[in-house]
Amino acid sequence: MAVPQTNFAWATLLDVGPPERGGRRLHDRLAHALRTAIREGRLVEGAAVPPSRALAEEFGCSRWVVTEAYGQLIAEGYLAARVGSATRVSWSPDTVPPPPPRTPRAPEPAPIRYDLAPGLPDLRAFPRRRWADAVRAVTGSAVHYDLGLPDPAGHAVLRTTVAQYLRRSRGADADAASVSVCAGVTDGLVRTCRALVARGIADLAVEHPGWGRLRDAATSTGLRVHPVPVDQDGLRVDDLARTPARAVVVGAAHQFPTGTVLSPDRRARLVRWAREVDGFVIEDDYDAEFRYDHHPVAVMQGMDPSRVFLLGSVSKTLSPALGLGWLVAPAVTTTALRAANPVAAAPPVLDQLALATFIDRGWYDAHLRAARRRFRSRRDLLVRTLAERVPEGRVSGTAAGLHILLHLPDDVDTRAAVKAASTAGLRLSDLDDYRVERSAERALVLGYGNISDIEIPAAVALLREALRSAVGTSRQPPAVADPY
Incomplete structure (x- = not known):
């Protein structure tokens, strides 16, 4: 019994393109054209493709070219061949599982503008x-x-x-x-x-x-x-x-x-x-x-x-x-x-x-000498600026290294201060981050290695605002004004 011609993809335009010098062979171009037609929905799922002999005559090529192209698409899952039946399209864009629903993304944190966290030297230098x-x-x-x-x-x-x-x-x-x-x-x-x-x-x-x-x-x-x-x-x-x-x-x-x-x-x-x-x-x-x-x-x-x-x-x-x-x-x-x-x-x-x-x-020694001068000056600037802008804070730590400890009043929630500072673009570290368990002592670890001198006043201004927002009103004596 003859299969009606309308079941085949005779009317489908298969653009295999002209022969390419040193390019893809004809069976590769034919497979690409069929694959594109299936992906674009021009060849729907269940549609029969032409017999290999008929399509070979259409393109004026050997039957081997068509069987190679069909075999490639069968291996990829685009076509299915059954004994005694036509080769048919077995895939459609609708069979692709829909993408998972997009969950609301958390708001992106503010980019860090000033880095007062410890652990880094002056990367600019x-x-x-x-x-x-x-x-x-x-x-x-x-x-x-x-x-x-x-x-x-x-x-x-x-x-x-x-x-x-x-x-x-x-x-x-x-x-x-x-x-x-x-x-x-x-x-x-x-x-x-x-x-x-x-x-x-x-x-x-x-x-x-x-x-x-x-x-x-x-x-x-x-x-x-x-x-x-x-x-x-x-x-x-x-x-x-x-x-x-x-x-x-x-x-x-x-x-x-x-x-x-x-x-x-x-x-x-x-x-x-x-x-x-x-x-x-x-x-x-x-x-x-x-x-x-x-x-x-x-x-x-x-x-x-x-x-x-x-x-x-x-x-x-x-x-x-x-x-x-x-x-x-x-x-x-x-x-x-x-x-x-x-x-x-x-x-x-x-x-x-x-x-x-x-x-x-001798380059390492020269670099260290210059770094010591730079860090000593920067540490002094940070300590002076903190004394002016955060007078209730107390700085401790030997005049050495790349960080200081800033002790704060008991009514300051240092964890909240770190979070508020991060939202404003300032990176800080809570002393409790380096403890096994939280302590009654309130302090921040401030690094000055990876911040420039000209950035310190602005960074301390943000620190002051973060501390202001982190004062625990329930523990603050009502008669005392906000020191920040």
Whole structure:
């Protein structure tokens, strides 16, 4: 029985286009034309397509061209072939599932105009030209075996350079064999914690308040973490001694976020504690290069290199985008350190060599000198502006590093202040963000690394408005005027 011609797609215009020199072959062009007609609804679902012989005669081509095109569309699901029946269209635009309903999007937060959060250096002042010169120099001078698989401990050139730099600038007792190159302080801490676990140490103490990422990094290795409070003299060693910890992470030169410096007496007691418990001190030297009232305090590691790990990086001096840091380990732990981190990857070799060149040519020291002058001036400006615009606030923290602590009256909801400031385009940090649990103390951690001097007055004006909106009226004495 003949199938009526109207069931076929004879009337459908199939634009296969002219032959293309070096382009798609005819069967590909035919498949594309049929696919387009189906997608546009000109060939509806259930419609039969012409027999291959008939369509071949229409186009004046071999039957193979048509069967190849049909076979491609059958494989893609646009056509379906059944024995004893015509090949038919098996897809239509209506079979495409409708897109899920759009849920109302939360309003976009205001773009950050001013950054008073801690954690970043002055990214505007990154020494682009000299860093590019260092990269260019090592790219041209690197020998062929430098381009192979990197040493997991880091390139020998950078390890030697870092050891020399730490000896002369930080008073460390380091050599190339004790240095491992890592991606930063957090990476170095994870490697150290794995080595401690391998030595049978199960408990680690951390400063409280402190940087949460360090706590998380230690926990990820299986260590039990014990917060130990910090006061005006730094870590309270007597409280540390009451924990089961045999290792502790401490920011001796400039504790984060309180800004205190570990006192000489507690430094000595901390080293004695490590000896007594057969444990270790992990010294986080994260921004110790920036001390403004006198020369930076030397690292604790020099007091007892057999008991103190030293962690450092260029994240606070150059940029965290470089992903370059170092770990100085006691000699007795070197083997365990390597074995506990068999798949730890060192940063790219060319970046390591670029940092070594940057330091060896004196560019790093020059950059630090300029940064110290800039940050000292900026810190002074921020403190003066806060005294004028937020007179009820009290600034604390050693004249060092890249942040200060702003203590506020008890009726200020610092969490609400941070939220209000963010809405206005100002980034802040609540001291409670660095605690295990909320405290009665009201304070903000203000960073001045990633803000320019000319932006500080406007930023403090926004801070003042945020504080004004965050005063808890239910706790505020009615007879006292709003200090903000």
